[in-house]
Amino acid sequence: MNSPGASKALWVGIAGTAVTALGILVSGQTAVATSWLVGFGFWAAMAIGMLMMIVIWHVFDSSWSVALRRQFEHGIAAFPWLALMLLPLILASYFGKRDIVWPWMNPLHPVFSGRTVSTDVLYEKKEAFLNLPLFTAMSIGFFAIWIGLSYRLRKASFTQDVDGDVKWTHRMRFTAAYGIPAVALTLTAAAIYWFKSLEYHWFSTMYGVWYFSDCARGAISLGVIIMLWLYERGDFKGILKRDHLWAIGQLMLTFTVFWAYISYDQYFLIWNANVPEETFWYNIREYGDWWYVSLFLVFGNFLLPFLLLLSYRYKVTHRTIRRIAYLILLVIFVDIAYNILPALKDQNGNPLAFFSIRLVWSITSVIGVGGFCVAAYLRSLPTTKLIPIHDPRIAECLNHDD
Amino acid sequence: MAEKTHGLISTFDTAGALVHAAQMVRDAGYRRWDCITPCPIHGLDKAMGLGRSRVPRFSLVGGITGFCTGMTMIWYMDKFDYALTVGGKPFFSPLYAFPISYELTILFTAFATIGGMFLVNGLPMHYHPVLNYEHIRRGTDDLFFIVIEKADPRYDAANTKALLEKAGGREIVEIES
Numbered sequence: 410m411n412s413p414g415a416s417k418a419l420w421v422g423i424a425g426t427a428v429t430a431l432g433i434l435v436s437g438q439t440a441v442a443t444s445w446l447v448g449f450g451f452w453a454a455m456a457i458g459m460l461m462m463i464v465i466w467h468v469f470d471s472s473w474s475v476a477l478r479r480q481f482e483h484g485i486a487a488f489p490w491l492a493l494m495l496l497p498l499i500l501a502s503y504f505g506k507r508d509i510v511w512p513w514m515n516p517l518h519p520v521f522s523g524r525t526v527s528t529d530v531l532y533e534k535k536e537a538f539l540n541l542p543l544f545t546a547m548s549i550g551f552f553a554i555w556i557g558l559s560y561r562l563r564k565a566s567f568t569q570d571v572d573g574d575v576k577w578t579h580r581m582r583f584t585a586a587y588g589i590p591a592v593a594l595t596l597t598a599a600a601i602y603w604f605k606s607l608e609y610h611w612f613s614t615m616y617g618v619w620y621f622s623d624c625a626r627g628a629i630s631l632g633v634i635i636m637l638w639l640y641e642r643g644d645f646k647g648i649l650k651r652d653h654l655w656a657i658g659q660l661m662l663t664f665t666v667f668w669a670y671i672s673y674d675q676y677f678l679i680w681n682a683n684v685p686e687e688t689f690w691y692n693i694r695e696y697g698d699w700w701y702v703s704l705f706l707v708f709g710n711f712l713l714p715f716l717l718l719l720s721y722r723y724k725v726t727h728r729t730i731r732r733i734a735y736l737i738l739l740v741i742f743v744d745i746a747y748n749i750l751p752a753l754k755d756q757n758g759n760p761l762a763f764f765s766i767r768l769v770w771s772i773t774s775v776i777g778v779g780g781f782c783v784a785a786y787l788r789s790l791p792t793t794k795l796i797p798i799h800d801p802r803i804a805e806c807l808n809h810d811d
Numbered sequence: 812m813a814e815k816t817h818g819l820i821s822t823f824d825t826a827g828a829l830v831h832a833a834q835m836v837r838d839a840g841y842r843r844w845d846c847i848t849p850c851p852i853h854g855l856d857k858a859m860g861l862g863r864s865r866v867p868r869f870s871l872v873g874g875i876t877g878f879c880t881g882m883t884m885i886w887y888m889d890k891f892d893y894a895l896t897v898g899g900k901p902f903f904s905p906l907y908a909f910p911i912s913y914e915l916t917i918l919f920t921a922f923a924t925i926g927g928m929f930l931v932n933g934l935p936m937h938y939h940p941v942l943n944y945e946h947i948r949r950g951t952d953d954l955f956f957i958v959i960e961k962a963d964p965r966y967d968a969a970n971t972k973a974l975l976e977k978a979g980g981r982e983i984v985e986i987e988s
Binding site for chain 2: 673676677680681683719721810
């Protein structure tokens with residue numbers, strides 16, 4: 410730990426993890442492990458979103474984003490840590506309670522009317538996909554691809570700082586060209602395995618796109634926070650211009666509409682078709698206080714940020730755009746919790762309440778996983794130049810003017 | 812002749828000279844003046860001291876109108892005018908009315924944006940006095956112009972001409988309105 414901020418973040422991560430672990434004594438291991446998945450899902454979204462934005466910017470030869478791209482290259486240093494964060498859940502599924510998070514991992518897990526997973530025809534149909542060895546192999550594969558891409562992109566970009574060779578830019582473009590489909594497919598499969606399979610009876614072709622919308626929006630909002638933090642620390646003085654904030658604010662608006670579009674589509678198609686295999690997923694999310702969480706997502710995740718981000722002034726004023734970025738991170742947390750936590754059921758099959766002591770473990774999980782991810786970012790940050798000084802587009806980025 | 816003057820036009824050879832001159836005209840406090848360029852120039856709006864466009868306000872009003880039109884239209888038609896039971900669904904729900912309302916939001920926003928742009932720019936405009944200038948066509952090719960209108964409160968034939976000369980403009984001539 411060469412930077413004091415990084416070791417502080419690491420201690421925050423350890424403390425958050427420890428408090429979450431103590432939660433097992435209060436709420437039991439299944440509730441805490443599922444909450445841990447919320448924290449993991451939140452930060453995995455940030456890292457995947459950063460990786461996705463980097464490869465998209467490369468393929469589109471984007472110039473305004475070059476200075477921010479360097480920060481995202483530091484951010485994706487978190488992937489090995491994230492792999493470590495998922496490991497306890499997989500190990501527990503092997504050696505502890507098999508259905509600690511994902512019910513289908515235990516053949517004797519009761520599903521409905523006295524049946525168990527092993528005698529459930531819908532599980533039998535999906536067994537070739539939903540089984541623990543494949544789950545493990547796929548999870549290893551996802552992280553291998555993400556870590557491999559991150560390694561290549563980081564190495565090329567950081568080496569270019571030193572030797573200034575333009576071949577690194579060509580190499581990054583090449584990596585990005587196959588990186589886009591690779592990340593798109595892996596994040597879709599990861600969302601299906603890690604989150605959607607919690608209720609394996611349900612299906613939605615929108616699910617991967619839903620997770621991507623949270624990934625991209627979270628990374629961009631985090632990018633705003635990072636840029637303004639660096640600006641106030643003095644590093645980005647003279648680099649961050651009003652038009653950079655305008656450009657990234659437009660992306661925040663875009664992905665706010667994108668989230669609303671795909672979330673609404675998923676809801677509307679299920680509402681319209683009215684098939685029980687699909688509607689149950691939303692029915693349990695209207696039970697108890699989840700109804701208010703659903704409404705909060707409609708208004709807080711879409712309407713409020715949408716109206717705020719329409720304004721040019723809000724997008725370029727540091728104070729307001731940062732508040733909007735924090736608001737978006739909050740609603741992404743609620744959105745991921747909304748997708749994961751109703752999988753915890755009481756003995757009548759109804760979802761356990763959102764506002765309860767279990768919410769604390771979700772929050773400590775976000776702090777715990779976040780501490781490690783922020784530490785990875787802060788540890789990478791001082792190892793290179795602040796901006797990619799030899800990138801062919803860096804002058805255009807610094808003089809960006811819309 | 813004096814009553815019929817539109818203003819002064821001056822010629823610049825490069826975009827850099829034009830931006831520099833525009834800053835001087837802006838700082839001299841002129842309001843009714845314009846630049847004529849063959850291509851968009853980054854930063855010229857700032858050099859001219861122009862604020863942000865007012866067109867987005869028209870767009871917002873158009874968007875809200877479109878959304879409300881879609882919702883009320885479907886609500887009236889499906890609940891009162893021609894109520895049909897489809898798939899056991901309620902006669903009206905904002906859920907299924909949303910796609911149409913959203914399409915109308917986009918349509919009305921587009922109309923309001925184009926209409927607002929015409930209104931703010933004073934279009935359609937079939938005649939403009941600068942077209943009387945004999946070299947004006949080169950403003951679409953290789954020359955840059957600054958026109959200061961006589962209607963500007965600061966306009967004074969001698970002083971304005973001196974300012975344009977100082978700003979590096981050449982061939983400063985009066986154009987008829």
